[in-house]
Amino acid sequence: MTAYLKSRQPVIYLLAFCTLVCLLQVFFPQVPGLTPAYGYLSSWMSILIGFVYIPSTISLIVRSAKSVQKRKERWYVDAIILAMMIITAGVYLSGGQSMSSTQYRWIFNILYTACQSAVWGIMALWLVYIPTQTFLFKNVDMALFTITAVITALGVHAPVGTAIWGGFPIIGQWIVNYPDKGVSYATGVLTGVGVLLTGLRMIRGQEKGVIA
Amino acid sequence: MPFVLIIFFAILINPIPFPIATNRWTTAYYRYVEALPSGSLVLLSPDFVAAGYTENGYTGEAMLKQLWRKGADVIIVGYQAESPMMADKMLLRLNDWIKAHNLVYGMDYVSLPMVTGLEVGAAALAQKGKDLFSVDVYGTPISQIPIMQRFTNYASINLCIGMGGRATTGYYISHWFIPYGVRVGDAGATLGLGGSIATFDKGQIVGAVVGLTGTAEYESLIGEFSVATKLVGTLNAAVLTMVGSVIIININFVLKKFGRKT
Numbered sequence A: 001m002t003a004y005l006k007s008r009q010p011v012i013y014l015l016a017f018c019t020l021v022c023l024l025q026v027f028f029p030q031v032p033g034l035t036p037a038y039g040y041l042s043s044w045m046s047i048l049i050g051f052v053y054i055p056s057t058i059s060l061i062v063r064s065a066k067s068v069q070k071r072k073e074r075w076y077v078d079a080i081i082l083a084m085m086i087i088t089a090g091v092y093l094s095g096g097q098s099m100s101s102t103q104y105r106w107i108f109n110i111l112y113t114a115c116q117s118a119v120w121g122i123m124a125l126w127l128v129y130i131p132t133q134t135f136l137f138k139n140v141d142m143a144l145f146t147i148t149a150v151i152t153a154l155g156v157h158a159p160v161g162t163a164i165w166g167g168f169p170i171i172g173q174w175i176v177n178y179p180d181k182g183v184s185y186a187t188g189v190l191t192g193v194g195v196l197l198t199g200l201r202m203i204r205g206q207e208k209g210v211i212a
Numbered sequence B: 001m002p003f004v005l006i007i008f009f010a011i012l013i014n015p016i017p018f019p020i021a022t023n024r025w026t027t028a029y030y031r032y033v034e035a036l037p038s039g040s041l042v043l044l045s046p047d048f049v050a051a052g053y054t055e056n057g058y059t060g061e062a063m064l065k066q067l068w069r070k071g072a073d074v075i076i077v078g079y080q081a082e083s084p085m086m087a088d089k090m091l092l093r094l095n096d097w098i099k100a101h102n103l104v105y106g107m108d109y110v111s112l113p114m115v116t117g118l119e120v121g122a123a124a125l126a127q128k129g130k131d132l133f134s135v136d137v138y139g140t141p142i143s144q145i146p147i148m149q150r151f152t153n154y155a156s157i158n159l160c161i162g163m164g165g166r167a168t169t170g171y172y173i174s175h176w177f178i179p180y181g182v183r184v185g186d187a188g189a190t191l192g193l194g195g196s197i198a199t200f201d202k203g204q205i206v207g208a209v210v211g212l213t214g215t216a217e218y219e220s221l222i223g224e225f226s227v228a229t230k231l232v233g234t235l236n237a238a239v240l241t242m243v244g245s246v247i248i249i250n251i252n253f254v255l256k257k258f259g260r261k262t
Helices: A002-006 A009-027 A034-051 A053-069 A075-094 A102-134 A140-157 A160-164 A167-203 B002-013 B024-034 B050-069 B083-093 B095-100 B119-132 B146-150 B166-180 B190-201 B211-222 B227-261
Strands: B041-045 B073-076 B109-111 B159-163 B183-187
Touching (some): A009 A034, A053 A075, A102 B083, A140 B211, A140 B227, A160 A167, B050 B227, B073 B146, B083 B109, B109 B146, B166 B190, B183 B190, B211 B227
Parallel strands (some): B041 B073, B041 B159, B073 B109
């Protein structure tokens, strides 16, 4: 019995049950009891997913602390992560545990937002570099790719295209409305089918996934 | 390359304005909100990162202005850890506008903590409504917030708006629109334009305000010109630089190729 409980089987059966309830609720919402069961499961799933933040935070703290203690490579980065985590948590907890804390909002609005924006802003220089490496007329496929990208950029994403030539928005809109949209449909369908099949494989025990 | 960079930064500092034509998905969203009855309850989910404020934050500000002008009440709730802070930033930037229009926190709008679980959280929110929360982001108990007393479940909401990408809009389509018919709007990133148009043409969303250009179009529709309209000049500079680089590099590439053959 103990061996059975320690195995993957009970988890797989529980996962299968939850999946079945959720799937059936989508197609047969009129079945009595199914929608309340789905709502109950949804609430528990939210709780479990929220709980994940706790062990992941502990894991990060432990890993960073070990790295600092043993002076591993780039230990100073882990030291900064640890320090900022403790400071931010301390400021939030001492500030009434709400967004009313001025200091907490300062850390986010001035420090964090500025740093993240700076990192993304640096990537602006890649705007000049990456196209020079990617959009080359090496063959017919690449030529088509380059021309499509240029026309879409000028026709749809920036008003300057309309000022250069009135045909850019017309062709750009056609590309977005037909080929681009068609690919989006196909991607959506394939993604959905892939997720469903992967889930079924996990239930059957053929995929390890989170149950490993 | 240095020459291109010089032109790029020159246009960046002195952006050149160009007339902005509106797309049909932006116009559709604008018209839908214009037709909303006064007193409608709207969910707005600012699920974008801090650095994405340029692309989605200004969209949220413009959306809030139009919603409030139509007399709609807005519940701001997201599914990402940064959502409450992004909401706080939007409200901070709109502080003067809010005061000028006599809007009251708790009556006309509220900002809630993040809902965990991403898609599962969105599904739970449709079922549970205000029961998922005990306090708002400022620590005020939900029972003391008048607007929250109206939010029992999906039936209380007239419009859900997913921001920051396709994910949140997808949650609302899957768990609010398809099962219950609650209409969904999209304020996505430029990268997801194809997906936004696909869902718009399928009737799954009422409209979309996509990226910086979409926000500038939207601002021209609502008549409230802000940062997004000014930043389109910067976008023009970036696109021109990219296109210019591509043309120059390919001319060079083709000349070298023909040079080798001869």
